[in-house]
Amino acid sequence: MKLVKTIAEDMAGKLMRAVQYDSYGGGPAGLKLIEVPVPTPNEDEVLLRLEATSLNPLDLRIQKGVARPFVPRKFPVIPCTDVAGEVVDVGSSVVKFKAGDKVVALLNPLIGGGLAEYVVAKESLTVPRPEEVSAAEGAGLPIAALTAHKALVDVAGIKLDGSGPRMNVLVTAASGGVGHYAVQLAKLGNAHVTGTCGARNVEFVKNLGADEVLDYKTPEGAKLKSPSGQKYDVVVHCARDISWSTFEPNLSDTGKVIDLTPGPSSMCTYVLKKLTFSKKQLLPLVLIPKEDKELNLLVRLVKEGKLKTCFDSKHPLSKVQDAWAKSLDGHATGKIIVEI
Numbered sequence: 322m323k324l325v326k327t328i329a330e331d332m333a334g335k336l337m338r339a340v341q342y343d344s345y346g347g348g349p350a351g352l353k354l355i356e357v358p359v360p361t362p363n364e365d366e367v368l369l370r371l372e373a374t375s376l377n378p379l380d381l382r383i384q385k386g387v388a389r390p391f392v393p394r395k396f397p398v399i400p401c402t403d404v405a406g407e408v409v410d411v412g413s414s415v416v417k418f419k420a421g422d423k424v425v426a427l428l429n430p431l432i433g434g435g436l437a438e439y440v441v442a443k444e445s446l447t448v449p450r451p452e453e454v455s456a457a458e459g460a461g462l463p464i465a466a467l468t469a470h471k472a473l474v475d476v477a478g479i480k481l482d483g484s485g486p487r488m489n490v491l492v493t494a495a496s497g498g499v500g501h502y503a504v505q506l507a508k509l510g511n512a513h514v515t516g517t518c519g520a521r522n523v524e525f526v527k528n529l530g531a532d533e534v535l536d537y538k539t540p541e542g543a544k545l546k547s548p549s550g551q552k553y554d555v556v557v558h559c560a561r562d563i564s565w566s567t568f569e570p571n572l573s574d575t576g577k578v579i580d581l582t583p584g585p586s587s588m589c590t591y592v593l594k595k596l597t598f599s600k601k602q603l604l605p606l607v608l609i610p611k612e613d614k615e616l617n618l619l620v621r622l623v624k625e626g627k628l629k630t631c632f633d634s635k636h637p638l639s640k641v642q643d644a645w646a647k648s649l650d651g652h653a654t655g656k657i658i659v660e661i
């Protein structure tokens with residue numbers, strides 16, 4: 322006779338609190354706190370009890386319907402992808418984790434699931450979280466820090482150990498979720514960093530390590546002109562609606578603008594620059610993470626005190642509408658966290 326229940330049997334039929342929406346649009350008021358069954362992990366997944374989730378502008382755009390009809394795949398949707406928590410169960414083929422392990426994970430953006438007490442995550446995009454890294458610090462990392470890392474390391478070729486040639490880097494919206502990681506990573510790569518932000522965040526961006534800071538609401542800031550006359554080798558463009566004609570005079574001969582939110586105009590510039598073999602380029606970037614290597618590295622940098630997650634605000638799950646409204650506002654300084 323079997324006396325001990327497996328974890329899966331123990332969790333089966335249990336309900337959890339979660340936040341979901343059931344149609345496009347609706348903003349914060351479209352989010353409803355409900356109870357749904359705890360999910361069961363597939364063979365390559367881990368079941369996590371969540372401690373913290375961070376919001377990204379993408380989560381809100383998906384609700385607005387920018388990726389319809391492909392994302393979300395179906396309603397209702399439990400949104401958000403960037404999570405930290407503790408493993409409570411593992412699928413049959415999982416080898417890296419066991420119950421009790423603290424982790425950070427990136428969930429599939431097509432599915433989400435992060436605004437809930439429990440979620441299943443792929444083992445391949447889950448990484449261990451050492452005790453020095455809090456759940457909130459870990460949850461800030463996945464999309465924002467991976468995007469900053471991809472732009473600087475994979476596209477621009479910066480080496481985070483500082484062993485590469487010194488580059489001049491401009492980070493637009495350096496005070497935001499992606500931007501604040503980009504400034505810090507570029508400094509690790511020994512770059513000269515200029516950041517743009519609003520007046521209230523100038524000290525914040527300097528404290529991240531930026532060598533020069535431009536207030537984007539001043540005429541000089543709007544022109545992106547470096548106060549010391551630097552020409553940028555790389556622009557990590559986290560803001561929106563800045564034209565190529567504004568970037569172009571500020572770029573070095575082989576300067577690259579890496580556009581994180583490419584629209585029709587930047588796609589045209591991208592094609593034009595390619596077709597004309599221009600040395601100055603505009604490169605659209607879309608993050609498609611496939612493995613855990615970079616996320617592991619980012620968690621390690623936080624553990625070693627070389628990278629920090631700065632918090633705009635922290636909200637309990639019951640006040641998720643406040644967090645959503647804050648993100649919609651577009652004025653976050655660092656990351657917006659929901660604590661679960």
Ligand SMILES: NC(=O)c1ccc[n+]([C@@H]2O[C@H](COP(=O)([O-])OP(=O)(O)OC[C@H]3O[C@@H](n4cnc5c(N)ncnc54)[C@H](OP(=O)(O)O)[C@@H]3O)[C@@H](O)[C@H]2O)c1
Nearest residue numbers: 378494496497498499519537560581582606607608652653
């Ligand atoms: N391609 C990808 O794979 C990918 C991945 C992640 C993010 N993204 C995109 O990258 C963008 C940035 O994401 P995020 O998470 O960093 O956003 P975020 O945290 O919401 O950014 C908010 C910050 O941007 C600042 N800001 C807004 N407009 C600015 C401007 N013109 N100049 C300087 N600063 C400005 C705001 O400062 P004030 O409050 O002073 O205005 C605020 O501090 C979003 O459009 C997001 O969708 C793309």
